[in-house]
Amino acid sequence: MKRGDTMYRVAVCDDCAKDGRQIFQWAEQIFAERKMEVSLSLFHNPQDLLAQVKTKNRHYDLFLLDILMGETSGIQLAQALRESGSRAKLIYITVSRDYAIDGYKVQANDYLVKPIEKEILDASIGRILDRHDSVLVEADGGLQPVLVSAVQYCEADGHYVKLWLDVQTEPTRVRATLSEMQQKLGEWFVRCHKGYVVNLAQVREIRSNAILLRSGMTIPLGRRYRSQLQEEMVRYVEKAVPL
Structure with missing residues (x-):
């Protein structure tokens, strides 16, 4: 595929x-x-x-x-x-x-x-191999497969969502709401701002009002989302790296 x-x-x-x-x-x-x-x-x-x-x-x-x-x-x-x-x-x-x-x-x-x-x-x-490792999205007038692990974060853009992938300099623009995209991508994609959803696997550091990604990019962190994001990050690390 x-x-x-x-x-x-x-x-x-x-x-x-x-x-x-x-x-x-x-x-x-x-x-x-x-x-x-x-x-x-x-x-x-x-x-x-x-x-x-x-x-x-x-x-x-x-x-x-x-x-x-x-x-x-x-x-x-x-x-x-x-x-x-x-x-x-x-x-x-x-x-x-x-x-x-x-x-x-x-x-x-x-x-x-x-x-x-x-x-x-x-x-x-x-x-x-995760059978759900890729998802089909409606982009550029047709269906396009996207590798879930490559998505750094999602950004709301009117009636669209921008998917920022770690192998692209420009986002993939998808016709969907942010909530729809979050649900499609899975449990490790968490709302961090009213207009952003982040892939926890891509997070390097959670700051007071921003998130530093492994790529070096930063995205905003809303105050109302900080506590939940931190809790989800702890759950992710505990599940991803068992001792």
Whole structure:
């Protein structure tokens, strides 16, 4: 299914070049077979992946990580990624079962032990892909799929709503009310102002009268919405990052 200007972004990190290339190729085939647009990145050094997320503000929807990778383990890498604000899905693909408990502490969605086959990776990816990860919206005179995780926030614009996506410099203008759009996008989209709804997964910091997003953008926070937003943010973090 084509997703307009958005796509699923996947990062593979394995210090074994052969294993990394194989996982990369399988992931490419799996997403193609599912008719999903994908942008794949391959890393052999955990620090290179972390730099993309922390300093270049690169957003990923799925990490496929090895664990035993020299000085920086896949567990340490995931901890740093979570601390940077990433809520991406995570699959570990490693030679040892010894780190399974640690893996789930950093919100790993699956833990695969090498050697694996493409079918095993396919089944794992299939289990974690959210069937509601994209929604159809009425934009530009027709129906257009939008990746939910890519929506930073929604802004009321008369009889329309502007969807600000993290991969676009201009918003997607949708014929809907703000309340209708909030309901369509799901529970982690919360009203923060009479004219704004924010994606909690995109929030970096809640200030007294504004919200700082992971992209560096800021949006207004109405006083009457602050308490509820903070409560929802706590609920989101507790559910998204179980200990």
